[in-house]
Amino acid sequence: MLQKLFGFDPSVHNIKTEILAGVTTFLTMVYILALSPNVLSAAGMDKGALFTTTAVASILATFFMAVYAKLPFALAPGVGLNAFFAYTVCLTMGYSWQFALTAVLIEGIIFIILTITNVREQIVNAIPMTLKYAISAGIGLFIAFIGLQNAGIIVDNPATLVTLGDITHGPALLGLVGLLITSVLLVLKIRGALLVGIVLTTLVGIPLGVTHLDSIVGLPPSIEPIFFKFEFENILTRDMVVVVFTLLFVDIFDTIGTLVGVSNRAGMIDKNGRIPHLKKAFLVDAVGTTAGAMLGTSTVTTFVESASGVAEGGRTGLTSFTTAVCFAISLFLAPFFLAVPGAATAPVLVLVGLMMMSQIQKIDFGDYAESIPAFICIIMMPLAYSISEGIALGAISFVLLHLLTGKYKRVSVATWILAIAFMVKYLTM
Structure with a gap:
């Protein structure tokens, strides 16, 4: 049953590992339950x-990702x-939240x-392998x-x-203590080190005054005020085209990058x-965005925090199914889950970042036509605070360097098209 539902192979995968991975992913992205309402309510939504x-x-x-694509990736409204x-x-363009939905x-x-x-799928295949390694790093x-933020x-x-913030007390101190605790657990090869690290750091946060647990159970509010609220009279306006294009660009390449x-x-x-199953993963993302709009939220996208579950050993849809179950439980235990401070999950994000940097070893740094675009891709993601901008600038520099140094035959037609599309995007911004 697990194999049919989630692609779980008992000869390769472990149920306990998959469940621990799913819980870990949830705990590193549960902040979205507090963050997204805070951000979107600024537009006047309930x-x-x-x-x-x-x-x-x-x-x-x-859940759709778990049973259809059978991949260990979780989705939620993008930050x-x-x-x-x-x-x-x-707030800037002056449109209603119904227009945005x-x-x-x-x-x-x-x-x-x-x-x-x-x-x-063709866009993904157009990205050179060097840049794929760079995207991971x-x-x-x-x-x-x-995580550090x-x-x-x-x-x-x-x-x-x-x-550097004030690391002598408060959340910053807790974050450093949590980083030490989780690092020790990893070095000692403790099973579920990332999840255990989050729990222990949350507990340490109580005497430090960072973790606050006032209540545990609460019923979820109704979604009626924002459910299926659309404004179709402005569909053909120029601003609608600009907004849709921007959402498309960011979501496409954030999802591809993740x-x-x-x-x-x-x-x-x-x-x-x-x-594997890339087309199915994309379809889940697309359907999730469409359903999210109907429910009354912004673009639903694959979360980069899924890397924390993968780092714990999650490899199948059972991981993402576990994350979905945790979100379902959180509907009624919101005060409890929201009590986990950002400082408790921050160490996991930092250490998962370390793990993902391992792909940088596969880049040929002796070939500057390959390594310079890769470096631009890597460094621009955190500095521009955007996965999509890192991919775009990496692809453009990859094509231009190969063109200007006479190595253009190494660039596929699909990569040329992708880079030109990025250039047009910047020129028309």
Whole structure:
């Protein structure tokens, strides 16, 4: 039954490992249940309804990933995309949140069409293998950076953009203690080290005054205020086209980057650079976005935090099914799950970032035509705070370097098309 439902092979996979991996993934991304409602409510949406919708959209999309694509990846409303939804479309451009939801719905439908016609799969195959290795390493730096920010170890600075936070107390101190605890568990090869690290760090946070547990059980609010609320009269406007295109671009390449990077870490990419069940994973992403818009939330996308579950050994749909179950439980135990502070999950993101950096060894640094674009891809992900921008700049530099040094025959036609599309995107921004 497990093999048929989740692609679980008892001769290769372990049930306990898959479940631990699913719980770990959930704990590293549970912050979305608090973050997404906070961001989207700035656009005037009901905060309570947003909490329920965020959880339900995550449950449906992640469950679909488990039983259809049979991959260990979890989905939820995207962090950067919900900020674009609220702060750019609604607060800056002045449109209603119903307009923004309509744009998300259109994006999801276009995604379904692009997936069925294999366009998204062809985009992945157009990315050179060197850049695929770079994507994995870049995401490693990116999620480590996110973890350091979540704990307050790295903070913003008007003069230098970023700087070291106050690490002598509070969340930053807890984050460093958690990093030490989890690192020791990994070195000692303790089973479920990442999950155990999160639990122990959360407990340490109680005497430090960082972990606050006031209650455990609570009923989820109704989603009626935001369910199926669309504004179709503005579909043909120029601004709608711009918003839909932006959502498409970011979601396509964030998802591609996550799938390529995490699959690399899991050793799931074959020698030809292909990912198993990739088309199914894309379809899950597209359907999740469409369903999410109907439920009343921003673009649903594959979460890079899935790498934490993969690092724990998750390899099948049983991992993502476990994550979906955890999201379902969280609907009624929200106060408990939301009590896990960002500083407790930050160490896991940092250490998973380390694990994903291992792919950098496969890059030929002696061939500058390959290594320079790879380095640009890697460094731009955390600095631009975007997986998609890292991929775009890496692809453009890859093509230009090969063209200007006479190595253009090493560049496939598909890679040329991809790079030109990125250039057009920047020129028309």
